[in-house]
Amino acid sequence: MLEGRNLTVRYGGFTALNDLSVQLRSGMVTGLIGPNGAGKSTLFSVLAGSVVPTTGQVLFGGEDVTSRPPVLRARLGLGRSFQLSRDLAGLTVLENLLVAQPQRVLEGIGAALFRRRAIKARQAHMIEKARGLLLRVDLWRLADQPSAALSGGQKKLLDLCRVLMLEPSFILLDEPSAGVNPTRIGEITEFIRSLVADGVSFGMVEHNMGMVAALCDQVYALAEGKLVAEGTFQAVTANDDVARAYLGVGA
Numbered sequence: 001m002l003e004g005r006n007l008t009v010r011y012g013g014f015t016a017l018n019d020l021s022v023q024l025r026s027g028m029v030t031g032l033i034g035p036n037g038a039g040k041s042t043l044f045s046v047l048a049g050s051v052v053p054t055t056g057q058v059l060f061g062g063e064d065v066t067s068r069p070p071v072l073r074a075r076l077g078l079g080r081s082f083q084l085s086r087d088l089a090g091l092t093v094l095e096n097l098l099v100a101q102p103q104r105v106l107e108g109i110g111a112a113l114f115r116r117r118a119i120k121a122r123q124a125h126m127i128e129k130a131r132g133l134l135l136r137v138d139l140w141r142l143a144d145q146p147s148a149a150l151s152g153g154q155k156k157l158l159d160l161c162r163v164l165m166l167e168p169s170f171i172l173l174d175e176p177s178a179g180v181n182p183t184r185i186g187e188i189t190e191f192i193r194s195l196v197a198d199g200v201s202f203g204m205v206e207h208n209m210g211m212v213a214a215l216c217d218q219v220y221a222l223a224e225g226k227l228v229a230e231g232t233f234q235a236v237t238a239n240d241d242v243a244r245a246y247l248g249v250g251a
């Protein structure tokens with residue numbers, strides 16, 4: 001489980017998150033929804049480790065990770081999506097996955113003798129892993145193409161495959177439907193579903209309510225840095241306070 005306890009984030013005098021607590025349970029997909037400026041991205045960043053909360057705690061699998069940066073959270077099995085960066089856009093589809101793996105440096109005198117063989121074996125293993133993932137999302141046929149040539153939806157799938165190279169147990173997704181042609185959103189939804197069936201848990205910030213309805217087992221609705229409602233998609237969207245928050249009407 002990924003848990004945020006009493007999270008507050010202040011930027012100068014502005015409170016972006018106000019004593020907010022969430023529990024993103026294992027084995028399911030949790031959606032973080034709310035109108036613009038509600039604090040979703042801030043909460044995502046705090047859970048992922050790129051923002052340290054002013055007060056409050058983040059626990060992953062019961063361990064306090066509040067001040068651990070994303071790279072250390074990744075080692076514990078917490079992955080997060082990144083938009084395709086300009087650096088990676090110049091690489092091929094396959095290369096994008098091969099750079100995802102952190103280098104494991106072999107140490108010691110004896111290790112030096114075996115290093116070259118170990119690196120070769122490791123590369124072969126990574127290529128096999130990347131191939132398996134790319135086959136699942138129908139991108140293997142484009143393995144040697146520059147990733148910049150992919151469609152918005154294909155880039156999202158590639159982005160997700162890059163996260164999966166690190167074999168996380170829990171993945172945070174920042175707007176998986178953003179920049180994707182609406183007719184292709186179903187493919188991303190299906191891939192996430194298949195990963196949940198494999199045992200991967202997800203938390204996602206998402207504006208597309210169709211995708212939230214199709215994927216999320218539990219939903220947290222935020223407004224003005226606070227929690228407005230939590231529960232199933234149906235329960236949360238039927239909540240009057242949530243409706244008011246989206247309409248911008250004072251409670």
Ligand SMILES: Nc1ncnc2c1ncn2[C@@H]1O[C@H](COP(=O)(O)OP(=O)(O)OP(=O)(O)O)[C@@H](O)[C@H]1O
Nearest residue numbers: 011014015016034035036037038039040041042043
């Ligand atoms: N680094 C920052 N410095 C100052 N204010 C910030 C900073 N980051 C976010 N904010 C403010 O905190 C509030 C919450 O922003 P956040 O991006 O978390 O909202 P959001 O729910 O993700 O919105 P959107 O759906 O528009 O992305 C906003 O009013 C925003 O202007």
